[in-house]
Amino acid sequence: MTTASEVIKPPPTSVGFIGWLKKNLFSTWYNALLTLLSLWLIYIALGGLLKWAFLSAKWGVVTSNLRLFMVGMYPPDQVWRVGLCVFMVSALSGLSWGIWGGVLRSFAIALAAAFGTLAVLPFGLETQGWLVGNLALILLGYFLGRKLSGAGRWVLAGWLLSFVLTILLLKGFEASPVLPPVSTNLWGGLLLTFLLSIVGIVASFPLGVLLALGRRSTFPVVRIFSILFIELVRGVPLVTILFMSHIMLPLFLPKGVTPDSVLRAMVAMTLFSAAYMAENVRGGLQAIPEGQVEAAKALGLNAPLTMLLIVLPQALRLVIPATVGQFIALFKDTSLASIVNLIELLRIGNFVLAQPQWLGLFKEVYVFIFIVYFIFSYAMSYASYKLEAALGVGKR
Amino acid sequence: MNQPSVVSAAKHHAAVPFWRDVRVLAILGQIIFAIIVAVVAGLLYANLTRNMAEKGMSAGFGFLKLEASFAIKEGIKYSPSDSYGRAFLVGVVNTLRVSAIGIVLATILGAVTGVARLSDNWLVNKIALVYIEIIRNTPLLVQLFFWYYAVINLPRVQESITLPGSIFINQRGVFLPWAFPSPSFRFWSLFLIGGIAVAVILWIVLTRYQMRTGQPSHRFLAAIIALLLIPTLGWFVAGESPLVGEVPVLERFNFKGGMRLSSELTSVLAGLVVYTGAFIAEVVRGGIQAVKRGQIEAARAVGLTNMQTLQLIVFPQALRVIIPPLISQYLNLTKNSSLAIACGFPDLYAVSGTIANQTGRPVPVIIMVMGSYLIMSLVTSLLMNIYNRAVQFVER
Numbered sequence: 001m002t003t004a005s006e007v008i009k010p011p012p013t014s015v016g017f018i019g020w021l022k023k024n025l026f027s028t029w030y031n032a033l034l035t036l037l038s039l040w041l042i043y044i045a046l047g048g049l050l051k052w053a054f055l056s057a058k059w060g061v062v063t064s065n066l067r068l069f070m071v072g073m074y075p076p077d078q079v080w081r082v083g084l085c086v087f088m089v090s091a092l093s094g095l096s097w098g099i100w101g102g103v104l105r106s107f108a109i110a111l112a113a114a115f116g117t118l119a120v121l122p123f124g125l126e127t128q129g130w131l132v133g134n135l136a137l138i139l140l141g142y143f144l145g146r147k148l149s150g151a152g153r154w155v156l157a158g159w160l161l162s163f164v165l166t167i168l169l170l171k172g173f174e175a176s177p178v179l180p181p182v183s184t185n186l187w188g189g190l191l192l193t194f195l196l197s198i199v200g201i202v203a204s205f206p207l208g209v210l211l212a213l214g215r216r217s218t219f220p221v222v223r224i225f226s227i228l229f230i231e232l233v234r235g236v237p238l239v240t241i242l243f244m245s246h247i248m249l250p251l252f253l254p255k256g257v258t259p260d261s262v263l264r265a266m267v268a269m270t271l272f273s274a275a276y277m278a279e280n281v282r283g284g285l286q287a288i289p290e291g292q293v294e295a296a297k298a299l300g301l302n303a304p305l306t307m308l309l310i311v312l313p314q315a316l317r318l319v320i321p322a323t324v325g326q327f328i329a330l331f332k333d334t335s336l337a338s339i340v341n342l343i344e345l346l347r348i349g350n351f352v353l354a355q356p357q358w359l360g361l362f363k364e365v366y367v368f369i370f371i372v373y374f375i376f377s378y379a380m381s382y383a384s385y386k387l388e389a390a391l392g393v394g395k396r
Numbered sequence: 397m398n399q400p401s402v403v404s405a406a407k408h409h410a411a412v413p414f415w416r417d418v419r420v421l422a423i424l425g426q427i428i429f430a431i432i433v434a435v436v437a438g439l440l441y442a443n444l445t446r447n448m449a450e451k452g453m454s455a456g457f458g459f460l461k462l463e464a465s466f467a468i469k470e471g472i473k474y475s476p477s478d479s480y481g482r483a484f485l486v487g488v489v490n491t492l493r494v495s496a497i498g499i500v501l502a503t504i505l506g507a508v509t510g511v512a513r514l515s516d517n518w519l520v521n522k523i524a525l526v527y528i529e530i531i532r533n534t535p536l537l538v539q540l541f542f543w544y545y546a547v548i549n550l551p552r553v554q555e556s557i558t559l560p561g562s563i564f565i566n567q568r569g570v571f572l573p574w575a576f577p578s579p580s581f582r583f584w585s586l587f588l589i590g591g592i593a594v595a596v597i598l599w600i601v602l603t604r605y606q607m608r609t610g611q612p613s614h615r616f617l618a619a620i621i622a623l624l625l626i627p628t629l630g631w632f633v634a635g636e637s638p639l640v641g642e643v644p645v646l647e648r649f650n651f652k653g654g655m656r657l658s659s660e661l662t663s664v665l666a667g668l669v670v671y672t673g674a675f676i677a678e679v680v681r682g683g684i685q686a687v688k689r690g691q692i693e694a695a696r697a698v699g700l701t702n703m704q705t706l707q708l709i710v711f712p713q714a715l716r717v718i719i720p721p722l723i724s725q726y727l728n729l730t731k732n733s734s735l736a737i738a739c740g741f742p743d744l745y746a747v748s749g750t751i752a753n754q755t756g757r758p759v760p761v762i763i764m765v766m767g768s769y770l771i772m773s774l775v776t777s778l779l780m781n782i783y784n785r786a787v788q789f790v791e792r
Binding site: 042222225244247 | 422426427433444447450518520532536731745762
């Protein structure tokens with residue numbers, strides 16, 4: 001009786017755009033009310049923001065102080081060193097993209113996209129050339145990496161080496177005409193923010209693993225020491241640790257040894273981050289089934305080898321997402337270093353605002369800083385989300 | 397035939413040299429570790445005492461009795477002629493106050509936003525998402541600066557923003573109506589305590605009755621009536637209102653009456669609440685999503701209403717998941733309140749900084765600060781852990 005052509009179409013109010021609206025925004029009377037309220041809220045907030053950003057904001061304060069924001073007081077004629085370090089990172093991420101793909105692919109593409117977008121903006125020929133150079137290096141690295149798929153180990157070594165090289169390059173050498181020493185007091189801006197967080201996370205990782213192992217140790221002395229350290233550090237705010245390292249570290253060291261303030265802050269960040277890292281790693285260690293340890297014992301591995309070859313590799317894989325989270329937290333926490341007079345991104349902002357010609361433009365400056373932090377943190381948390389999916393944490 | 401080999405095995409066993417005996421090694425290792433820790437600590441301590449002696453710093457706590465002679469803008473009763481100890485106490489109380497109010501408000505904001513994230517309404521859902529992502533991916537310190545400047549740039553007293561319910565917001569802070577205890581408040585509070593006690597007893601007795609007979613006992617209604625009736629009775633006995641309501645009224649230069657939250661406190665609270673609220677929202681969302689779909693379906697199948705499903709099935713189970721991360725969020729808020737210094741609010745850390753500067757005794761001061769935060773953290777986590785144990789599943 002009924003043929004296919006007679007099948008009644010769904011009413012227009014349940015499919016398509018109107019259907020979507022009805023289902024998601026106006027399903028009940030209170031939902032409709034909420035929708036209208038939300039629209040009003042968006043109109044007020046977004047309208048005000050856009051009007052301010054495009055009509056009344058004086059972005060000159062950001063564009064004319066861009067160098068300060070990026071590298072702080074780093075001598076202008078030496079800024080090429082920072083540029084060189086970024087070149088290194090670009091080349092390495094391009095290579096990693098070519099060799100491993102996966103999350104590194106998204107990372108490299110995001111980086112390339114950022115360079116590409118910025119290159120279009122009118123920053124002057126020199127900066128634009130540098131940006132294009134970075135873009136080219138990433139792509140070059142990618143094609144090289146595709147060819148040399150067996151060079152993974154070398155690229156890994158390259159990453160570690162680049163870390164040391166960056167510090168050396170930025171610091172310079174005594175009595176060197178090409179690379180005169182640059183005092184760390186002059187490091188600042190986004191550069192210092194990055195250095196603090198990267199050093200913090202890299203140095204705190206081994207320390208955190210050791211503390212986690214110590215906390216799970218059967219040796220009471222080691223265990224008590226680890227627990228005391230972890231709980232003590234986690235129980236106090238980071239500012240107090242920064243303050244302590246700022247004031248107390250010179251007192252703890254022998255006479256004549258006074259670490260500069262950047263190093264002091266790095267030590268504080270590392271110790272602070274290590275305690276949190278230890279708890280992350282402990283979570284990973286606890287997630288490894290006892291059967292793995294028993295199987296290793298049955299194969300005749302001793303305790304250190306069991307830990308090193310069987311338990312740790314699995315545990316560390318589990319804690320990668322938590323570590324990225326920790327990295328984001330540390331990245332945000334570097335802003336606290338401004339309280340102990342380090343001229344990282346936030347404090348540079350305060351410096352700029354103290355200049356007479358930029359007085360009162362705090363909204364522009366803080367919005368800019370806000371956006372910079374947001375872009376990097378959000379990119380990292382997105383990467384961590386992808387990584388979690390790729391690693392199949394909780395599924396495998 | 398077996399006899400000799402058993403004997404030789406026993407001999408062999410006895411002949412294990414001590415440097416290969418795991419038990420001996422374990423103890424030896426721990427002793428060595430303890431010695432290393434002790435030696436390092438001793439060295440640091442020796443350096444500390446020598447350096448402090450050279451710089452003329454003393455380690456004692458005697459300075460706490462000296463006159464502070466600096467002003468603190470708000471907090472419990474204090475004048476510059478009071479001692480440093482009193483000034484420190486003002487800081488502690490201010491930190492506790494801002495943390496306590498912050499925890500309550502952040503919980504409310506977090507719960508509302510967390511539920512909004514689960515809303516069917518697409519727009520509400522996305523607004524909550526944007527709020528959470530923006531706040532979680534930027535540093536608290538930058539946000540606090542924002543709030544501080546936002547509050548500073550509020551309208552003057554004469555042009556206050558007026559909210560319904562006689563709430564006034566201006567440069568000097570927030571003015572709210574408040575109820576202050578009258579002279580008979582003490583007498584009346586006995587009735588209040590009595591009312592709470594009777595309500596609790598009624599609840600327990602009626603719950604038992606309901607469990608024994610299966611008849612609905614209206615325990616909620618009975619408890620509420622007891623809670624309202626007895627204090628009201630106390631009011632009549634006392635003959636006057638136990639609380640006197642006060643509404644802020646604009647006088648010539650300022651508001652008078654009611655409760656004033658200073659502009660510093662307002663900006664700190666706004667920053668802490670908005671920041672922690674975003675994290676709590678994620679905790680709440682995760683907790684509710686952790687309740688298995690089948691539980692809700694089963695509740696529907698049994699014939700519970702929507703409200704009953706939420707109240708009896710979803711919330712009790714979600715709470716178990718929510719509590720542990722919620723504890724750490726509360727602790728974070730307390731520790732983050734140390735950033736109040738960015739808004740000029742005289743909290744524990746800010747006051748201690750002044751004390752350390754004035755007295756030139758940073759070492760004892762930092763010990764006191766860290767000790768105070770540690771005690772706060774430990775007490776909070778102890779209380780919350782007791783509560784956590786009460787709501788956790790009792791597994792067989």
